[in-house]
Amino acid sequence: MKCLIQRKVTAMSEYQPNPAATKKAKSLVESHQYVLDSDWGDSQPTSDDENKFLQSHGWDEYAKWFLAIDPDAGEQTKGRFHFPFGDFRRVHRSGLIAAKQRAAQNGHSEIEAAADKLLDALEHEHNS
Numbered sequence: 001m002k003c004l005i006q007r008k009v010t011a012m013s014e015y016q017p018n019p020a021a022t023k024k025a026k027s028l029v030e031s032h033q034y035v036l037d038s039d040w041g042d043s044q045p046t047s048d049d050e051n052k053f054l055q056s057h058g059w060d061e062y063a064k065w066f067l068a069i070d071p072d073a074g075e076q077t078k079g080r081f082h083f084p085f086g087d088f089r090r091v092h093r094s095g096l097i098a099a100k101q102r103a104a105q106n107g108h109s110e111i112e113a114a115a116d117k118l119l120d121a122l123e124h125e126h127n128s
Helices: 019-030 047-063 093-105 109-127
Strands: 066-069 081-084
Touching: 019 066, 019 109, 047 066, 066 093, 066 109, 081 093, 081 109, 093 109
Parallel strands: none
Antiparallel strands: 066 081
8 A cells, every 4th residue: 555645845935135134233243242252052042032122122123133034924023034143232253153054054145145244244343
């Protein structure tokens, strides 16, 4: 007896770069609000951190901490925002590296390029 397995294939959303996040990250780098050496697994915001930030700052400010937007997701949902790079106070080099790597692995070349440019800016600012 043959068993047929059907798999539901869902297309991965085509994320769009978030210029507001790039601008925010660049501004933080220029004002030396960054962490060079951190473990992103320990430093990235938890769901509770995100909820607290949302309550006190709203969706527009929340969005600025993510390098990509999923245009198919609801505007005021966490699922709309991807590739975090900081802890809601500072840019983390490890967050930018994680974003760049994840973007590269999933074929999001524009997001990868944005993270790479920010890493270059961070390196330049740190060495100046």
